[in-house]
Amino acid sequence: MLKQTKTTVMHSYPGMVALVTAQWNGTKNIMAAGWHTYISYEPPIYGVAIGEERFTHHLIKESKEFAIQFVSADHANAILKAGTETGANGDKFQKLGISFISGVTIKCPILTDAYVAYECKLIDVNTYGDHDFFVGEITGFHRDDEKFTEEGLPNFEKLNIPLYLGRSKFLVADNNTKQISHKHS
Numbered sequence: 001m002l003k004q005t006k007t008t009v010m011h012s013y014p015g016m017v018a019l020v021t022a023q024w025n026g027t028k029n030i031m032a033a034g035w036h037t038y039i040s041y042e043p044p045i046y047g048v049a050i051g052e053e054r055f056t057h058h059l060i061k062e063s064k065e066f067a068i069q070f071v072s073a074d075h076a077n078a079i080l081k082a083g084t085e086t087g088a089n090g091d092k093f094q095k096l097g098i099s100f101i102s103g104v105t106i107k108c109p110i111l112t113d114a115y116v117a118y119e120c121k122l123i124d125v126n127t128y129g130d131h132d133f134f135v136g137e138i139t140g141f142h143r144d145d146e147k148f149t150e151e152g153l154p155n156f157e158k159l160n161i162p163l164y165l166g167r168s169k170f171l172v173a174d175n176n177t178k179q180i181s182h183k184h185s
Contacts, residue, residue: 014163022059032083063106
């Protein structure tokens with residue numbers, strides 16, 4: 001039975017984790033972010049919440065750009081380490097063995113193992129409680145077309161998507177996951 005409580009109830013998971021990359025003055029970093037969203041389709045705008053204590057936070061504030069990437073469940077360990085280790089202690093890309101190319105419209109790393117990546121130029125940042133919400137116009141798109149159907153939906157025969165449950169656990173959406181379709185009337 002549902003009951004009222006005075007404690008914060010955190011229930012935004014399971015959800016997709018984005019890998020956020022940023023670079024400023026020769027220093028690059030990668031972090032995992034669970035709080036992110038598409039904000040507008042036209043123009044394409046994306047937002048991500050990042051705590052001020054995160055190393056990536058100051059890189060985005062200074063460079064005014066960032067990249068959002070999504071990788072398959074095969075990279076769940078890299079997602080966890082990108083979210084639990086700090087870039088202040090050295091190059092996480094090298095430490096985690098993550099390969100990347102340079103962005104086309106921005107100077108941020110774009111992960112070569114991503115199945116989708118967005119290059120974003122910062123258009124706004126606001127503080128909400130204990131996080132800053134960075135909003136960027138998407139100026140470049142990357143997509144591995146083999147991982148999607150003709151309808152633009154994930155092709156689960158070729159892609160397994162990690163859904164973060166919390167507490168270092170993932171649910172994997174793949175070809176074995178039950179899918180429900182409804183016909184529109």
